[in-house]
Amino acid sequence: MKRTALLRDVPPCAAPDGISEDVLAVSQIVEHDGKSILNIDLFYDGVLRGRYFADIKEKCHNANVDGKWYRCSLNNVARVCKGKETLKGYDYYFDEDWKYASNADADRAWEYLGNRIDTFEYKTNQVKYERAYQRKRQRIDSIMNAIPCIPDGVEAWLDEEIFPGDYLFFKRDKRTGYTCTACRAKSWRKKPWKHGEMTTCPKCGAEVKAYSRRNEIMKREPVVILQPHGEGWLERQCLAECRWSSAGKEIKIYEEIRVIIGKSKCYGTEYYGTRRFADETEQDWWDRNGANKHFAPSYLYPDNLQETLPCGGLEHSGLDVIAKEKVKLNINRFILRYNDQPWLEYLIKAGLYRLAADIANSYYVPELICPYGSSPKGTLQLDGNRVNRLKQLNGGLNTLGWLQYEEESEFDGRRIKISQESLEYLDAKKVRLEDCRMILQELGSVNRMVNYLKKQKESPRTVVQTWRDYLRMARQEGLDVTDDIVRLPKDLEARHDQLVERINARRDEERRMKEKEKYAYLDARIRERLTDVKRYFWEDDTYMIVPAGRCEELVEEGRALHHCVGANDFYMTAMADGRSWILFLRRKSELDKPYYTIEINMYTDEIKQYYSAYDRQPDKEVIRKVLDKFRRSLRKTQRIPA
Template sequence: MKRKTILAHPASETRKKGEILTTQLIGNILVLNYWNDRVLRGRYCMNTATGEYEYWDAARNVWRQARLNTMVEHDPWCYRSINLKKRLEFDCPEDEQRAENAIAPKTKWQESDIFSRIYDWESDYSGQVRDNRRMSHRNRIERLMAQIPPIPDDFTEWLFRVAAHGQEYAFYDKTGASYSCTACGNTSPEQKWERAEGGKARHNDRAICPICGEAVTVKRRTDHMTYETQAMLIQNMTLDTSVSRHIDVKLQWSAGGKKTVCSEGIRLIFQRNYKVRPTKIYYAYINKSCWDPDPACFDEHNPCNRRIRETYLYPEGVREALKGTAYDVWMDLFPQLAEAGKKLDYNKLLIAGLREPDMPRVIEYLFKGRFSRMLRETAAAVSTWSGRYSGSLALDGECIEDVFALEDRQKINRFRQIDGGEQILEWLRWCDHTGKRIDDVTLQWLDRQKMSEEQMSFILDRMNPCQIMHYIQRQQKESYKGKSCYVVLTAWKDYLSMCGRLRKHTEDEMIFRPRELKRRHDEAVEECRIRQEELKEIEREQAADRMRDKYPGAEEHLAEIRERYEYRDDQYIIRVPARLMEIMQEGAALHHCVGSSERYFERIMQKETYICFLRRAEAPDKPYYTIEVEPGGTIRQHRSEYDEEPDIEKIRGFLRQWQKEIKKRLNEEDRRLAHISAQKRQQNINELREKNNIRVLKGLEEDFMEAI
C-alpha cells in the first residue's frame, strides 16, 4: 500500500451531516473517506489489483490492517452489510459509482451492494495471505528437515545388538517339520535340533543352531516375535546446528529373518550460535502406529502427543554433534554411556545440564561406579519443564559418600552389589543413622513392595524391618489372604491408632503385635463405636488441657468474675464456667464455634471478653445459649444451637435485666478493662470492613447489646 502517496492526496470533503463516504481513486487504490458530522474519522484503502486493504485512523494518525466494518463499527467479529447500508451514505451518486466500478463482483451470484463486494474481496485477500504464510512456514520446516543426515547404515545392527542383546530365535514350520534360524537365516530339519542340555527341543527352550552354532530360543507356538523400544540419534547438520532424533523402534523376528521398522517422533534442533533458544523442537504430526512415516512430516505442534522416554543412544557422532552447543558438558560422558548400552532418559539429562551444573559429575560417579539402577532413577528424577533434580542424591557432594549421604563405604559396596535404587538407599541411610542392620532379603522385599521409612515409622521404634516383613507376610497368609502388603500395613497402623484412643498400653508386644491382626482390628473398631461419646469426651479433655497450657490464667480469670456475673430469675440462669473443658463441651453440644475456636480462650486470658452460659431454670444442666460478654457487661454475641436464636425477644429482656444487675457489681478494674475491650472491638470491626466480610459484620450487629 502506497501510504505516503495516499496521505499526500487530501480527502475529498462533504457538506452533509451524518456518516458519509466520499471516494477517490489514486492509481489502482480505491479510497473511502469516512466522515461523521463533517469530521474525518478514517480513510479506508483497497488495492483493486491485489485486494490488499487497510485504513488510516485519523484520530490516532496510525495505519491499521483491518476491515471496513472495523473502521466504521469497531466490531471485527460481526460483519453485516445491511448495517453499513443503513448507516453509511455516499456523498453523491458519482462517489458511489466510482466505488461500484472499482470493486467488481467476483461471481454472478454475488450480492449487488458495494459493501458485500468489499467484504468478499477482503475475505479472499485474507485467505490468500494465510495460505501464503502457511506455505512459507511449511517450506521453511521442509528446508530445515532436508538438512538432516540419513540414518547410519549400521543402525539396525546396533539396535539388535544393544536393545535385543543379540537375542535370536528358531521358528517351527509344522508343514515342513523344520526350524528357521533368525541368526543365519537357514532352515534345517526338526531332528537336528536339540536342547542345550540334551533332548528334543520344546517351546521356549534354549537350543544350538545345527548350521551356524548360535544359541537361540525355540518357538513352536508362534511365528514371530516383536520388541518395541526407543532409540536416539545425535547428529551434526550444519556448522551452526545439530539434531537429536527420537525414534520409536519395533524389532521383529520371523521365519523370514529379522527386520526393523521405525517411527521417528521428535526432532530437537540444537543451535550453536543461538540468541534466544538453544533448542527448537519439532514433532511428527502422524501417530506412532504409522511406522516408516514421511521424513518431512514434522511441525512445531504436537497433535499426536509424541513423547520422549528412556532410550538407547547411538554412540557414533555424539561428541561432534554436541560440541559448541549449550549441551557440550555431556560431549565426553554421553558417548561412554552409549557405548555401554545404557538405556536412560538422555533428554532429561540434557536439560539438567543447563540447570544443575553438578549433574554431569554425579552421573559420571554413578556410571563408573556401576550403580546402574540408581543411574536410571537419577536421570528420571529430572523435571522436563524446569530441568531441576528432585531425587535424594546430594548433587554438590565432593565424593561418592557425600552424594549418597552414606558414611560407611561397606554400605556403598553393598548398594552396588544389589543394584539398589532410591528406595534401598533410603533404608541404608536409616541403617547408618540408627546403627541397625537390614539383611538383603528384607531390603529387596522393602524395595519390591515400595515400603518407605515414613510409611513404617509408626512401628519402627518397636520392631525392626525384618520382623515387620515376617509379620506382614504371616498376616497375608492367615488374615488378609489376597491382600497387598500396603493393605495390611494400613490396617495395622489404623489398629494401633485406635488402641491409642482407647488408652491401651501400645508398648506391650501383645498389643502392638497381635496374633490375629484382622480380628483385633475389628474388635477395636467395635469398641471405639461403643465408647464413641466417652472417647470424644477424652479428646475434648485432652484438648482443654492443651488450651490450659497455651492460655495460662484463663480459668483463674473466670473464677474471679463468677460472683459478680452469675445471676438468675424465675425463668433463666447465667452461669460462669469453671474450666475451659466446660466451654468446649458447650460448643460441641450446641454445634457452634465457641469450643473449637482458640480466639475465645485468648480473649479470656487477656480479659477482653468472657464466656457465660445461659440456661433455663427448669433445666439448669442442659446447654441453651452461649454468651460472649465484655468486662463492662456489653454483650458481643449470644448464640444457641447451630447459631440459631430461639425465643430471642424473651432472652434479650432477661439479658437487659442481667446487664443492669451486674453493672451495680462492677469495680474500677472492670471499668478499665471494659474501656480497653471496647477499643479492641472497634478495631476488629474495622478489619472486617476492610475485608468486606458482610456476613460476620451483620451477625455481630444483630447480637450487639451495649450495657446501659
C-alpha cells in the first residue's frame, strides 16, 4: 500500500451532519494505482481528524492522524483522534470510541471487506505476524545453513574416551547364548559368565564386560564442541548418547544449543534447538528458548582446540587441559567469566580441576576465593602445604573450606588439625563446614567429629542436622555440653527425641500454669455438661470410648499422640459451649495408652474427625466400622436438642 500517495491523491469525504460524543466514520471506496481501496475518514467535533485506508488484496491497513501514521486498529485510531491513549491487548474490555455516520457507510465497508472491520484487522494482523515469522525463519535458517558440520573425530573421541568399552550380553539357560557388542557376533557356550565379570569375547577377543540382567544399555553425557566459524568461532552444546545392544555399539550426537561468537569475543548470539533428541541435520533452530534448554557441565572435545581457542583469546585459559583431563565443566559459563576471572587459569594449571569446575558451575565467585591473588596460594588463601593437600584430593570448594578452617585455627590459637583421612571423608560425604560450625564450637576437633559420624547409621548430613539440634537443645536445658557423655551420646536420635519430649513437656506445663485460670473457667462449664455426655460412653469386646472431662485431658492426649487437640483452647471452648465433644477411643487391652481421638457434633451426633498419632489413621477401615457401631448405639438414646 502506497499510503503517502493515497493521503495525497484521495480527497476526503464530506463531513457528516451534526456532532457526536463519538468519532464519526464516513466511508468511500476509491480506485488508486489500479486497485480498490477502502477509505474511512474520522470526524470528531465536526472536524476531520484522521484518515484510515484498508487494502483487502494486500491484507493491510494504515491510518494517519494529524500527520502521523499508525498501524493500529480503527478503534485505537479513533481514540487518538479524541486525544486518548491507545489500548494494547485488552481493547475488547472497552466500548468502541467510534461509530459509522450512517448505515450506508457501514454497508459500504462491509461490502468491501466482506466482514466486520475488527475481524478484518484481526486476520490482517495474523497475516502480518505469519509473514514476519517466515522472514525470521528464513533468516535463522540461512545462518544455520552456514554452520560447519560437527568434526569427523568427535564420534571416535566419544567411543574411546567418554563411552569406552563393550559389553557381552548373555542369558543363562541349558546353554548360555551371548551377543558381543564389539563384533556383533551371536553364539553360545555351556559355562556362563558371572554378571559384571570382565572377560574377552570368544569370537573377536575384545575385552568386554559380561552382563546378564539386560540386553541393552544406554548412557548419555553432555559434551561441548568449539569450532572456528567464519571470522569468529562457534560453541555447540550437545548431548551424546551411546547405546550398547545386540546390534552393536551405536553413538548419536544430539545438538541442543549453538552460540555464534565474534572474533576475539567471549559472548555471542544463542540459538536453541526446538526439538528433543535431534542431531545437527534434524534440529530446528530458534532464537528463543522455548524448549527450556540450558548449558550444563560437560566434557569438552579436545582435538581442534589449538586452532579454536585463539579465536576468543582463550589460548592460555587452560581449557585444553580441562579437555585432556576429561573434567566436566560448564564451558559456557567458564568462557563468559574468563576475562574477569583470569585466576581460573592458575587453578587449572595447578591441577585443581575439580575446584575450577565447582567455581565455573556456580553463579557467583565464592567467598572462599580471593580474586586478587597473583598465585594459587594467594587465590585460595592457603599455604603451600595445604594447597598440595587440596591437589592430592583433587578437592572442590567444600574441601577448600575445610582447609581454610584448619589454617584459620592456627592464627586464633585453637590449632585444629584435620587428618587426610578425615578430609577425604568430609569430601566424599559432602559434609559442609557451615553445617558443622556449632558442633565444632562444642567439640573442638574435626577428627573426633568425623569418627563419631562414621559410627552412625544415618547419612552424615542427616546426622549433622540432628546433632546440631541436639546440642542446641542440650545447651538450652543447661546440660554440660563440654562433657563427652552429653555431646557424644551413644544413641544420638534417642537422646534428641528425649530432649524434644522434655522441652515440650516443660512448655506444656508453662502453658498450663499460664492458662490455669482460663482452664478453671472452661472446666467449670464442661462439668455442667458431663451429665449430657454420659451417653457417649460406649464399649464392646475390643474397644472403649470415653468422653473427655477436663481441659488437662485434652492437653495430655495431644502430647501423647502428637496432634493439635490440646495445642490451644479451640476444642475446649467447643466442649464448654456444647457444640462438639472430644472422645477418647482405647483398646481394652491397653486402656491407659491413647489410640484414637474423636470429635463428635453434639447436635447431630455426626463424627466430625478421628485421628491417631501424628494425625494418621491406622487400621482406618476397622475403626470406621467401630465408629459406625458406636453411632448406631447413639440412635437409641435421646439427642441433645439444638
